[in-house]
Amino acid sequence: MVSRVEHPAASYKKIFESVEELNEPIPAVITGVIPSWLGGSLLRMGPGLFEVGDEHFQHLFDGQALIHKFDLKNGQVTYYRKFIRTDAYVRAMTENRVVITEFGTAAYPDPCKNIFSRFFTYFRGIEVTDNCLVNVYPIGEDFYAVTETNYITKVDPDSLETLKKVDLCKYLSVNGVTAHPHTERDGTLYNIGNCFGKNMSLAYNIVKIPPVPKDKSDPIEKSQVLVQLPSSERLKPSYVHSFGMTDNYFVFVEQPVKINLLKFLSAWSFRGATYMDCFEPNASMGTWFHLASKEPAGYLSSHKFRTSAFNLFHHINAYEDEGFIVVDLCAWKGHEFVYNYLYLANVKEEWEEVKKAAARAPQPEVRRYVLPLDIHREDQGKNLVSLSYTTATAVLHSDGTIWLEPEVLFSGPRQAFEFPQINYSKCCGKKYSFAYGLGLNHFIPDRIVKLNVQTKETWVWQEEDSYPSEPLFVPSPGATEEDDGVLLSIVVKPGAQRPGSLLVLDARNLTELARAEVNTIIPITLHGTYKP
Numbered sequence: 001m002v003s004r005v006e007h008p009a010a011s012y013k014k015i016f017e018s019v020e021e022l023n024e025p026i027p028a029v030i031t032g033v034i035p036s037w038l039g040g041s042l043l044r045m046g047p048g049l050f051e052v053g054d055e056h057f058q059h060l061f062d063g064q065a066l067i068h069k070f071d072l073k074n075g076q077v078t079y080y081r082k083f084i085r086t087d088a089y090v091r092a093m094t095e096n097r098v099v100i101t102e103f104g105t106a107a108y109p110d111p112c113k114n115i116f117s118r119f120f121t122y123f124r125g126i127e128v129t130d131n132c133l134v135n136v137y138p139i140g141e142d143f144y145a146v147t148e149t150n151y152i153t154k155v156d157p158d159s160l161e162t163l164k165k166v167d168l169c170k171y172l173s174v175n176g177v178t179a180h181p182h183t184e185r186d187g188t189l190y191n192i193g194n195c196f197g198k199n200m201s202l203a204y205n206i207v208k209i210p211p212v213p214k215d216k217s218d219p220i221e222k223s224q225v226l227v228q229l230p231s232s233e234r235l236k237p238s239y240v241h242s243f244g245m246t247d248n249y250f251v252f253v254e255q256p257v258k259i260n261l262l263k264f265l266s267a268w269s270f271r272g273a274t275y276m277d278c279f280e281p282n283a284s285m286g287t288w289f290h291l292a293s294k295e296p297a298g299y300l301s302s303h304k305f306r307t308s309a310f311n312l313f314h315h316i317n318a319y320e321d322e323g324f325i326v327v328d329l330c331a332w333k334g335h336e337f338v339y340n341y342l343y344l345a346n347v348k349e350e351w352e353e354v355k356k357a358a359a360r361a362p363q364p365e366v367r368r369y370v371l372p373l374d375i376h377r378e379d380q381g382k383n384l385v386s387l388s389y390t391t392a393t394a395v396l397h398s399d400g401t402i403w404l405e406p407e408v409l410f411s412g413p414r415q416a417f418e419f420p421q422i423n424y425s426k427c428c429g430k431k432y433s434f435a436y437g438l439g440l441n442h443f444i445p446d447r448i449v450k451l452n453v454q455t456k457e458t459w460v461w462q463e464e465d466s467y468p469s470e471p472l473f474v475p476s477p478g479a480t481e482e483d484d485g486v487l488l489s490i491v492v493k494p495g496a497q498r499p500g501s502l503l504v505l506d507a508r509n510l511t512e513l514a515r516a517e518v519n520t521i522i523p524i525t526l527h528g529t530y531k532p
């Protein structure tokens with residue numbers, strides 16, 4: 001599962017460069033055979049504009065949101081992309097400078113304004129970014145492009161037009177939610193976000209958006225906070241990028257990457273501060289696992305799970321088995337924030353420099369943690385995990401905490417299995433076998449990987465000088481096997497005649513079924529949705 005290629009030509013730099021949007025969809029040249037049943041749209045989000053005027057965005061998560069669409073119909077494929085007309089984008093375009101502070105790039109007041117108006121710009125308070133470059137997914141019958149703040153943007157999945165900006169704070173007590181909600185079959189959607197309450201009280205709120213009501217009104221208006229989880233530290237919530245969900249439980253991993261709220265609230269009055277400046281590691285807390293039940297919704301306060309420090313962005317899957325909760329995830333060892341290594345200047349370095357930086361960074365590992373639900377005081381000091389198929393352990397300590405040790409499902413130095421996907425409709429919250437992911441080689445995405453989480457068998461798709469994106473699994477109609485379906489990934493091959501393509505792989509063995517190529521570079525995309 002480790003990379004078989006090196007990148008001395010450093011052509012990966014091309015996936016971090018600005019492109020123009022398109023005026024109309026362009027037809028793709030197809031090689032191979034696209035399964036006839038595969039009709040729909042692959043929608044993906046990512047950064048597409050990395051500078052405005054003479055100002056450059058600094059961090060990988062700052063570029064302005066570009067929505068991409070590959071349409072598949074009757075064996076034909078077209079590609080289309082548009083910038084989302086967020087306030088961040090429209091104002092940047094109008095003023096030809098960065099106007100709204102992004103994740104790692106500060107906006108400075110307009111130098112043309114007089115000193116009084118600049119002073120008031122500083123003290124008007126935070127203008128939180130709506131740069132929705134992280135993901136696009138359906139809520140009810142609508143599609144939203146999202147980042148991790150309280151602003152989400154409704155888009156038309158056909159025309160890619162921007163429809164409206166929605167402020168979640170109007171409906172929910174959250175400061176933001178993750179870009180990775182969970183959705184049940186009936187359309188019920190769950191998410192988690194930080195909540196900075198009154199009197200500086202802090203919590204993580206799990207929120208629920210119901211399916212479209214009978215009267216067809218907007219389900220977001222009916223959203224509610226389902227359950228509140230406490231923060232390990234007053235004034236310092238942890239960064240949360242995703243969470244786990246089984247049939248009956250939510251799994252929240254509180255990681256040692258903290259948001260210093262005092263810094264956050266004050267930073268904005270200092271010239272040049274960004275969201276990245278508000279993060280700090282907690283070197284002593286390790287990592288805490290929290291459980292909440294779904295129905296009735298409630299926090300399991302007596303289950304105090306602890307383990308050593310790791311960064312967590314992506315859960316793979318979680319499920320219940322014989323009184324245990326199995327949690328599979330993509331870990332990065334240690335408490336130093338992985339995002340510190342994702343400044344554009346770093347990922348656009350020459351290959352030898354990229355490799356040196358990745359050697360200093362936290363190391364990736366796919367891990368399985370097993371959390372016992374049934375805990376008895378007399379079992380102190382024993383391993384409580386009795387599942388036959390795992391070496392993961394959970395030991396009850398005298399202070400009532402349960403120390404977890406994981407089973408390693410995959411580990412390769414500086415070779416991450418990241419941006420994980422599963423057969424979501426069949427397997428979310430259920431015992432499963434297969435995870436698919438993007439292989440990062442010293443942070444550079446250069447292969448698509450499949451992992452059997454039960455046997456640890458792996459499969460790889462890789463091609464010289466090609467940079468794929470997160471592979472989305474689409475099941476074959478009527479499939480009975482978990483991996484009967486295809487993987488869709490956008491691949492960029494900078495030196496090729498048609499450098500952008502949609503790759504269709506057979507999910508059983510990662511063999512190529514087809515590719516649909518277009519004559520344009522496609523910058524990196526983070527996450528997306530397949531809309532049948």
Ligand SMILES: CCCCCCCCCCCCCCCC(=O)OC/C=C(C)/C=C/C=C(C)/C=C/C1=C(C)CCCC1(C)C
Nearest residue numbers: 061103134148149175176259275313418443445524525526
């Ligand atoms: C696809 C190729 C990637 C190439 C390199 C990748 C390396 C990957 C290393 C690990 C995986 C990381 C996955 C991260 C994926 C991702 O999509 O992250 C994007 C996240 C963004 C843009 C987060 C934005 C968050 C913001 C603006 C949060 C703001 C807030 C706070 C910091 C404090 C509380 C309030 C608020 C406003 C929510």
Ligand SMILES: [Fe+2]
Nearest residue numbers: 241313314527
């Ligand atoms: Fe993510």
